[in-house]
Amino acid sequence: MLSKKTKYAIKALVALGKNVQNPPMQIVRLAEQEMIPRKFLEQILLDLRNAGYLYSKKGAGGGYSLNKDAKDIYLVDILRITDGPIAMVPCASLKFYRKCDECHDEVTCGIRKTFIEVRDATLKVLTQTSIADVIAKESNGILMD
Amino acid sequence: MLSKKTKYAIKALVALGKNVQNPPMQIVRLAEQEMIPRKFLEQILLDLRNAGYLYSKKGAGGGYSLNKDAKDIYLVDILRITDGPIAMVPCASLKFYRKCDECHDEVTCGIRKTFIEVRDATLKVLTQTSIADVIAKESNGILMD
């Protein structure tokens, strides 16, 4: 299951993606609009900012805005920031590899091989879906391939 | 991430799948062989048995064996027993649907639509992979399609 952190992150990015024409959006406004606990959202935006996806400005008239085009922000990258590995077992993770406690011989492990397939199937979707795509899916059912 | 419960379940099923020629296997032996805490394994086997995947026999000479052919036990079913939903958001789950707390309008939710795609990609692998397939993958890299 996705953590709330990740859901909030995606919702925030979507909201900021829709806000590109306007001046930066303050945490408080974003929190109210998206019904996200303010202080929790604060931390999440921080992470996204430190990873380079958001631009922030302090002081009066400050706030948050996207630091990249919404079509260049892919869900896979967001999930990795907020939830960590995409794979369902650590030994099948590309970016967060860890040996499984339970595993004797990883090379011949059938579970691992299976969940590498699952990982690849998941990655195929997540590496192809940007924040712009998520926004596009909201209004109508038409996909732009 | 898969829970340990699920990993243990798969390992147990794989071990029992390799044991079909022999008399039923006792929990204690299975626990030792697969390095799974005995009492925890006991609960897991119970669940799998109550779901119809295992046959058990009490008393001396008793133990556990598969109640179906290993090629008819699919990972998707095991995961649903031990971990619940396959989808990463409850509103995208086929068997464990729940409304998302955060969601206003589910019908137009772009996040939901995306994670339905992820779910389908994951299901495609998990509904096609049986315990027999996992065993087959162990020994060599050859897949029988």
Place this chain on the structure above:
DNA sequence: TAATAGACTACTATTTCCATAGACTTTATT
């Protein structure tokens, strides 16, 4: 009838997640 082995329920410990608090820094405005 004693020993073996699973069935079932209750409980405890550990970890992860979610959220809140508060003090600090930067920027704009007056």
Place this chain on the structure above:
DNA sequence: AATAAAGTCTATGGAAATAGTAGTCTATTA
């Protein structure tokens, strides 16, 4: 210069999920 607005950063607390343990009960075999 002072004040207010707004983000930065670290620490901490509580709740829920996960992992594991204990003990009693029931069935089967020898």
